[in-house]
Amino acid sequence: MRILHTGDWHIGRTFHGHATLDALRGVLEALTAQVRQHDVDVVLVAGDVFDSAAPAPACYTLLTDTLAALRDAGAHVIVTSGNHDSAARLGFQARLLRDGIHVLTDARAVGEAIEISDADGPVRFYGIPYLEPAIVRSVWPDAGLRTQAQTMAHAMGLVRADLASRAGRSVAIAHCFAAGVEATPGVEREIRQGTLDVVPLSVFDGPDYVALGHIHGRQQLSERVRYAGAPLHYSFGEQSKPRGSWLVTLDAAGLAAAEWLELPVPRPLKTLHDTFDALLSDPAYAEYETAWVAAEYTDATPRLEPMRALQKRFPFCAMVAHTPPARASDGRSSYAERVSRARSDADLVEAFLEHVRAGEGATDAERELIREIIDERVVAEASA
Known part of the structure; x- marks a missing residue:
């Protein structure tokens, strides 16, 4: 069985005030083409489908179009909610969706598998939506849940309990901050306090593969536990991180391979650091004139309206910072x-x-x- 692991689409998110909906549509169309090209059986979307709890109508249109296109490409689709999503809004039409598209947002259904079979038998998929401890305490009142780590451990315990009663292969989908990840500062909204809500890797023992969401960069925590990251760059802090998804293959024994599939980058991101005059005139920066640019100019004196001047050369300059070199101590310390x-x-x-x-x-x-x-x-x- 071939499984495509994606997530963190953040439909409706802006980039320094610029809409990203059209760019994301193009990337998701490329992802759908990969599903056809590689004969993918199941697509997993690991949370943060929308960027906000109240997405605009155009965001719903893009999601509907994409889910339908993935199904038309021959894949089953399993979607879980993330900490950015409103579980109620994302899941309100789940029962009306066409056969083969599953949107999982209800904590009460954790531990119930979606079963999809191939030539080697059934594979059981366990979707775990983002679980806010304060909210799901009423679902599991006797569990004593106080942290994200405790909540995820309880959910995975339900998954393992179901697995114990069945033979065969399995996959879990979750949205959390797992131990060992490298986050991008200011990008992933915190769902932890100190180290209390970092989920230990051992929590995910059991399934043959665990598809995680929340971290925007590709990360491999173990052979069987991975983040795919976001399909678009949503911050200059992400500019060096590739965009794509994991193509996971299960054979009769379990996890057989995981291959990274690159996605196109509609407009690259680049941080430029130089004097103001050099940024405006140096031919070395010509290749970035069509990129998203974060300009850091090093002049000792701030410039008047630097963005206006920079956008004459870099129309997609989205951020300007004055970063003069650290001054040497001259005996006047303050x-x-x-x-x-x-x-x-x-x-x-x-x-x-x-x-x-x-x-x-x-x-x-x-x-x-x-x-x-x-x-x-x-x-x-x-x-x-």
């Missing part, structure tokens, strides 16, 4: 000390400019202008 040593208004202005310009004070022309303004103020106050 702005407060500089101010305390000032003996005139001109000295105060000079101290301020040195502070905001990473140690670079006023130019000669600026000093002349500062003196003129201060003199005018003195005259005005004297004649008042």
Whole structure:
């Protein structure tokens, strides 16, 4: 049996204020083509299908079109909800979906398998939606659930209990923060507190393969426990991480192989770090003129409206940061000390400019202008 493991589609998410729906549609069409090309039997979507609990109508259209296309390509589809999704909204039409498409959002159904057979017999798929401990305590009141780790351990215990009563192969799908992953700061919304809600890898013992969601980069925690990551880059922190999905093969004995399938990147991301003039003129940066760009300019002095100037060369510049080099210690360790040593208004202005310009004070022309303004103020106050 061939299984495609994907997830974290985040339909409806924006990228620095820019819509991503059209780009995501193209990538999901490429994923559907891979399902046809590789004769995939089952597609697993491991949570965070939508980016918010209240997606726009166009987001539902894209999801419906994609699920139908995957089914038309010959695959069964199993979808679970993530921490971004509203389980109620994602699952409200689950009973109305066509045969072969399963949307699993109900914690009460954890431990119940969806059975799909191939020439070697049945494979049992156990979908575990994102389980918020405070919410699912009412489902399992005697379990004493306080953390994400405890909740996932309880859910996997239900899965293993069902497995114990049946022979054959099995796959689990879950959405959580597992021990050993490397997260992208500011990207994956936290579903943990300290280390309490990091789910130990041993929790996932039992199934032949565990398809995880929540982390946006491809990660392999063991031969049988993996994250596929998101199909689009949603942050400059992800720019070096490949986009794709895992093509998992089960033979009669269990897990036989897992192959990474690359997905196209509609527009690459690049962080550029140089002086402002170099960013605007250096031919070495010409190849990034059609990329999403995060520009970090290193001038000592901040520029006026830097985004407007940069977008003339890089129309898809989405972020600008002023990152001057660290100033060397000059014996004036703080702005407060500089101010305390000032003996005139001109000295105060000079101290301020040195502070905001990473140690670079006023130019000669600026000093002349500062003196003129201060003199005018003195005259005005004297004649008042």
